[in-house]
Amino acid sequence: MHDMRNNPTSAVIVIGNEILSGRTQDVNIQFLARRLGDMGLPLREVRVIPDIFDTIVNTVNDVRARFDLVFTTGGIGPTHDDITSEAVAAAFGVPWEPHPEAWARLLHLLGEEKFNKARQRMATMPRGARLIENAISVAPGFAIGNVHVMAGVPRIMQSMFDHLAPSLPSGRPIFSRAVHAAGAMEGNIAEGLEAIQQRFPELDLGSYPYYRAGGTGVTLVAKGTDHERLDAALAEMTALFDSFGYEAVAGEPGH
Amino acid sequence: MHDMRNNPTSAVIVIGNEILSGRTQDVNIQFLARRLGDMGLPLREVRVIPDIFDTIVNTVNDVRARFDLVFTTGGIGPTHDDITSEAVAAAFGVPWEPHPEAWARLLHLLGEEKFNKARQRMATMPRGARLIENAISVAPGFAIGNVHVMAGVPRIMQSMFDHLAPSLPSGRPIFSRAVHAAGAMEGNIAEGLEAIQQRFPELDLGSYPYYRAGGTGVTLVAKGTDHERLDAALAEMTALFDSFGYEAVAGEPGH
Helix, strand or coil: CCCHHHCCCEEEEEECHHHHCCCCCCCHHHHHHHHHHHCCCCEEEEEEECCCHHHHHHHHHHHHHHCCEEEEECCCCCCCCCCHHHHHHHHHCCCEEECHHHHHHHHHHHHHHHCCHHHHHHHEEECCCEEECCCCCCCCEEEECCEEEECCCHHHHHHHHHHHHHHCCCCCCCEEEEEEEECCCHHHHHHHHHHHHHHCCCCEEEEEEEEECCEEEEEEEEEECCHHHHHHHHHHHHHHHHHCCCCEEECCCCC | CCCHHHCCCEEEEEECHHHHCCCCCCCHHHHHHHHHHHCCCCEEEEEEECCCHHHHHHHHHHHHHHCCEEEEECCCCCCCCCCHHHHHHHHHCCCEEECHHHHHHHHHHHHHHHCCHHHHHHHEEECCCEEECCCCCCCCEEEECCEEEECCCHHHHHHHHHHHHHHCCCCCCCEEEEEEEECCCHHHHHHHHHHHHHHCCCCEEEEEEEEECCEEEEEEEEEECCHHHHHHHHHHHHHHHHHCCCCEEECCCCC
């Protein structure tokens, strides 16, 4: 039986003071979490860190040693606080220097006058970086080793990930099943759910209370790579709700 | 001149597979980022980690040593995947045992039959834990040392933070000024912005391109604790936009 714990693992580093100050609501984590899960590259950890050189260096080195794939978002623009690229070079101990292809492309697209010192930063990368294209901005992201450096603006990041995805390894895709019941209380079903988890050790069972205008309830979710086992777990979770007189409804609750 | 870098620092640990799988869009980070910033307790790092015992223990111990205040969200319910409380006890090297006040309260509110083994977990805490109340659920959060353990459900977490806030230390509140200009390009203003940052080393200047239906542009944001310095930086950022013929408008762009 395949176990999703054998899949390659991913981590995301969100680089940017705007998330930590609360100015910006991050949406990159959820996008990457879903896409990586679909590809069988489950996201196992996220770090959100400020635009501080040593913090980026230390975080990149810590995370790239512990996970198979690392994705960073943010800090690759032309302004003084865009220091991700230089910090990643330092993390890998390689020179930060003009990337021949990126440099030639930006010079060609922008012309000499517009390709000023600030924009030249966007074509300066760790030696050996592989470019990550995108359909929106002229400036590419890049990969070095297992670290993939992408923009922070969601539209650009998403385009970079689309370009990057075919070159990534892939694991067994992770599927999920959900069942919910209005009025259900976690404290009642917890013991039965734990027993189901023990019978399906290769699945990841989660219990999520919800609080909505239409009332409260609980959603149970099973995640794993084997459709038959997921269906079997779903049947047991549904029966668990039934045993307490809760009306079980397949799927997530509507809005 | 007061420097916001002298403020106490905060970190948040988001505990929960539902964020890492992409099932749930996190909203707790932004809530805490804003509130902590307003209190002068700037958020300096976020970790999002799964419901894995050793991961929680190691992350709590790493983060509590590096930041003045730590806030966790998630994993304090009654189900098998709610292991935050036990892991925090292990991180502090103290017994995980019935908390006399929480235990008595849940027993009183729920009655003996409903206060089953699963719900008893919610009244079991690291020895010496201080309760964190909330207005919505019967189960409290708790604090031990500099670590504050809160629910993952946003409404409950927010209520816990409201109850907790008066007991927290506070630093100099962090204020911000913003100015934006439609059509502005980061690559043009980057050099001038860096020069302003150098004249205001105690402020944190950020540049954020935006892409909206109404067009693209750039927002410049200054953060700091001193209103006069912020106003002075705002004037210089506005003049910078003007110098490139961009029409500067105070504040963040509308939607």
